[in-house]
Amino acid sequence: MIDIVLCASGSDEVRIVHDLAVDRDRPARVVRRCADLAETLAVTAAGIGDVVLIDVTVRGLGRDVLTSMMRDAAVVGMRPVDAPDTTALGLRHVVPAEASVQEILAAIESASVGEQEDAEAWVQEAAPDSPGPRGRVLAVWGPVGSPGRSTIAVNLAAEAAAAGRETVLVDADTYGPALSQMLGVLDEAPGIVAAARAHDRDTLDSDALDSLLPLVQPRLRLLSGIGVPGRWAELRRTALDGVWGALARRGELVIADVAAVLEEDEELSYDTAAPQRNAAAISALEAADAVLAVVSADPVSITRLLRDQARLEELGVQELHVVVNRIGSPVPGDRIRDLIASRLPVASLNLLPDDPVACRTAAWDGALLAESASRSALRRGLRDLADSPAVQGAPDAAVPEPARAGPERRTR
Template sequence: MSVLVAACGAGWESRALRELSDERSVAVLKRCVDLDDLLASATTGQAEVALLDLELSGLDATCTDLLRRSGVGVVAVVGSAQREAHVDRARRLGLGVVVGADSLDGLAQVIVSAAGGNPLAATTDDDAGPQETTAAGSSRMVAVWGPAGAPGRTTVAVGLAAELASRGQDCLLMDIDGYGGAVAQHLGVLDETSGLLACARLANAGRLDTAGLASLARQLDPHLRILTGLPRADRWSEVRDSAFDQLLRLAGGLAGHVVLDTGFSLESDPGASFASMSPRRNAMTLASIEQADEVVVVGSADPVGLARLARGLVELAEAVPGRTLRVCVNRARPALGWGESQVRAMIDGFVTPRSVHFLPYDRVAADQAVVGGTSLVELGDSPLRAALEDLASAVLGDAPRRARRSRLRRRRAGRAH
């Protein structure tokens, strides 16, 4: 087993090297002078494990992700002072194998167990503290996606989240559009701070936990929180893959429903190589549709929109085969000349969605909501809201509200006679 050691002056290095010198199973390939040296050596593909000091200058989630993608397992050594906090940080950085600097006996076995670049596979520390990197299992994640051409992803994501919250379901709406955020504007949140960027910074440093996410996700009403998105489209590169993965894992711990307003592109960045540290613009969207329990696909009902929707459904089915899909055909209007059954038949030619929803062209309600910085739910009854109610019912597995309302009406009418 070949090992890279990056202690960079920490007191445990000489003890560790003594411990490993008698071991046949482990060979120290290199003592790295700093983090850059460690990362460069890891990408050569010759080492299987890195033994590093958690306090290594510059160590963050992007680096640990690069080590993982290079197939290098990591054993992190932590000091005895504030041990629990160190172990917690190691976990948030994706490092599951942690040893104390004062307990290096049996280090060779620990190193062997960490091989394979799967840092969450094992842990040597039973008092490792809370494992907050894992989301609560009961949370349901819904990614709202749609092809290029502003089909109404944000309108649907905001409307769905607000509708779920109005039914007493705790909901976290996250704006993760890598081409610029709009949820804050839709909901009249004028704060300049981007919740997404603030979370990404903390996650990269291994310092994001559920409490931190809760303080950055604005509480708009008792059941609705939002994490605001990118203030400018060009800041997408500040959200690294590993930081976003952590954020997604934590999101589930904050609310029973997580609604993600994604970007339009599903293209995986061909410029980013396997072990590269360069960020990928569509990584947030791709990670979301991969991890979501279901994807709500929004397309425009006009000819260009439907053609893009058809191509998008094919792309999506290739990206996440077998995922539960719901399709929203937005801005539907009689002037277009095709009926719901024709559009349904077109969609069925490409995928088998769990449900198809037709959202009417409702300029008045859509404008009032955006101009007023309020959700369609707060505006009261409107044709667009009624369609979003049905979408929310479908997501919750309830009977559609309109159907329920008319049943109630029929029952009341029956009693009156």
């Protein structure tokens, strides 16, 4: 006997319960009728029911909630007559709400038999990958401190766009979102939150995504951040995983500015419905084709990077490019290069000069370095970095030679 947890609208709920109760020989029974999504989640978490039969338009239902629900039971969706055919939220078993009880039972039996299969395939179902070219995803990260992650991310994206590459810049820093202000964008609507919600509700198509990506420079679009750190809980892991795929299909290059902290909360990790504080950074690093690790040219920042190596490996980071920022006296760049290269396996190592005046001027003007300090050594170093394999992608499997930037490069 298959135990069903039912969450449906009034008329459909009454009809299904009645039809199942009439014939006691049927292989399924309704063991709980839930009034809303919260009750449904509580019931399944308590281990009640083998299959959840739920209206896909119920308030609050999304991919993230379904991910939690499918850990405890199989799920069959019911689509109302007025809901579009695309409303399936990645579910493998969906029936029309007006379907006969025989059709509903067939879907329930199929879901019950394939419950383990459905759970294992849910990640791919929740983030389907469409055919066609895929852009390169680059996560700009760095250890705790202020090594200049956001400054490098925003100017690197601008240089890539100026070089002719369609670029999407994403503010995924949930501790100190700042890219809108750095670009002088007045409208700080949280685009990344809207994108995550749209993906969670299965409505993040190309038109919806384009509406969230204002053009801030020729060939450069921005997906703005959460605005204030307190909104971090609105970025759920499964929704973000799908957003990266959608962005990669949208542009040639995606550059994501992420926060430093990569730990997972052990207490919250047992509660699968709870948001994770560092979900945005972890999701971005796992989805990235390459990670650009930014450190300051000081022993504390470099040591923090070396200590974070194990965590980066846990997240599956294979292509790691290091940018040492704020190079200047008294320590020469070659000494720092040798120190990092001897202790950390990197695909490339780049040095950028210290130029506080140019950075302060750009910050107060809400401008790019290309606009406020176009002839500075820092701007030239970033332009060269934008042309490097770290951003462009290596043409083959060979590991590129470490690039030299800043004062050690010849000016153009």
